[in-house]
Amino acid sequence: MPEIGDELIAERRPDSPGTLPDDMPRWMAGTITWIDWFSLWVGRIVCWLTVPLFTAMVYEIIARYAFTAPTMWAYDISRMLYGALFMLGAGYALSKGVHIRADFVYRNWSARTQGIVDATLYLVFYFPGLIVFLWMATDFAYLAWFRGERGMDTAWMPHMGPIKTVLPVGIILLLIQGVSETLKSVYAATRGRWP
Numbered sequence: 001m002p003e004i005g006d007e008l009i010a011e012r013r014p015d016s017p018g019t020l021p022d023d024m025p026r027w028m029a030g031t032i033t034w035i036d037w038f039s040l041w042v043g044r045i046v047c048w049l050t051v052p053l054f055t056a057m058v059y060e061i062i063a064r065y066a067f068t069a070p071t072m073w074a075y076d077i078s079r080m081l082y083g084a085l086f087m088l089g090a091g092y093a094l095s096k097g098v099h100i101r102a103d104f105v106y107r108n109w110s111a112r113t114q115g116i117v118d119a120t121l122y123l124v125f126y127f128p129g130l131i132v133f134l135w136m137a138t139d140f141a142y143l144a145w146f147r148g149e150r151g152m153d154t155a156w157m158p159h160m161g162p163i164k165t166v167l168p169v170g171i172i173l174l175l176i177q178g179v180s181e182t183l184k185s186v187y188a189a190t191r192g193r194w195p
Contacts, residue, residue: 016040017095020195021187028183032195035180036095042173043092046085053081072156080163087170091177115188122182130175137167 017036020029060074093099106114143149145161188194 021191021193023191024187024195028187032180032183035176039092039095039173039177039180043089043095046088046092049081049085049088053078053085056081072154073158076151076154076156076158080158083163084166087166088173090170091173094174094177094181110192111188111194112192115185115190115194118185119182119189122178122185126178127175127182130171130178134168134171134175137164137171141165141168 017040018033020032024032056074056077060071060078063074064070090099106117109117141161141164144164149160149164150157151160184195
C-alpha cells in the first residue's frame, strides 16, 4: 500500500508566522507576517466556540435521554455556534493551507507556475467573489437586525441578527488573509519558490 505523504494533502504551513525569505521586500514580509499572526490569533480565539457548542450538545443529550426533558434551544445554539465557528475560522484555515483544493495536477507544477496561477485566481475570482458576497451578506445581516428577525425553526425563536452578522465578519477575515496569500503567490511567481 503506498504511503500518503504531505504532497498528497493540502499544503501545510509553519506553526508560527514570520519565517520569510531574506530577499522578500520588507513591506511584503511585514504585511504577510502581520496578517498571518492576526489570523492565527483569530483562530485561537474562535476555537473556543467549541466549548459552548459541546456543552450545549452534551446538556441536550443528558436532558433528553436521562430526564426525558429535551430543550427548545440546544438545536439552535449548536447550529449557530457551528456556523460561527465555520465562518470565523475560515481565514485561519486559509492561512494554514487546509482549504480543499484539487491539487492532483497543481502539485506537479513549478513554484513559479503555481504562484502565477494562484495570484491570477485570487485577483480574478477570489477577491471579486468575496466582495460581492460581503455586500450581500452585509445587507442580509442589516435586514435581520432592522426587522428584528427571529428564527422560525424551533419554538425558542432566537434573534437572527447576531448569527447573520457573523457572515460579513467571516468574509472580512477571509479577505484579509487573502491579501497575505496573494502576496505569497506573487513572491512565488517572481522568485520561483514559495516563502
